Amino acid sequence: MNDWIAIGALALVGLLIPLGMMAVSYLLRPTVPETSKRATYESGEIPTGGTRVRFNIQYYTVALLFLVFDIETVLLFPWAVVYLDAVESDDIALLEILGPMLLFVAILLVGLAWAWRNGAVQWAQTPRQAAADSDRHE
Numbered sequence: 634m635n636d637w638i639a640i641g642a643l644a645l646v647g648l649l650i651p652l653g654m655m656a657v658s659y660l661l662r663p664t665v666p667e668t669s670k671r672a673t674y675e676s677g678e679i680p681t682g683g684t685r686v687r688f689n690i691q692y693y694t695v696a697l698l699f700l701v702f703d704i705e706t707v708l709l710f711p712w713a714v715v716y717l718d719a720v721e722s723d724d725i726a727l728l729e730i731l732g733p734m735l736l737f738v739a740i741l742l743v744g745l746a747w748a749w750r751n752g753a754v755q756w757a758q759t760p761r762q763a764a765a766d767s768d769r770h771e
Contacts, residue, residue, distance in 0.1 A: 664759045698745075705741050709734075 712734050719730045748754055 680724075691753070696755065698748055701744070702741070705737075708737070 681734050716730055716734075720727075
């Protein structure tokens with residue numbers, strides 16, 4: 634039972650220290666109300682426009698695609714080194730060496746084809762594509 638008392642005391646101290654620090658800082662801090670403190674940016678620049686800016690989702694899509702294919706490249710290099718060692722030894726069959734990596738690359742190619750088909754890698758639209766999109770959304 635003494636272990637639980639020690640754990641309870643530690644939990645109590647763990648709660649009292651941050652709460653005590655917040656209380657002391659609340660009591661000691663200077664309170665000078667200024668409108669510039671409530672501004673979006675405190676750099677002296679007068680903010681223009683709203684704080685909510687809409688970004689094109691395609692930036693995030695391209696960033697995610699970059700990460701996926703960057704990680705693919707990172708995984709292909711060590712596999713190539715192991716592949717060279719495995720080809721030199723006669724203990725492992727060629728399909729056993731190539732199979733998992735071919736499956737990995739095939740899955741990534743299917744993902745790339747899906748992204749390409751959905752237009753995730755296309756930045757600009759031709760006038761014909763823009764007209765087709767506007768017809769589709771009407």
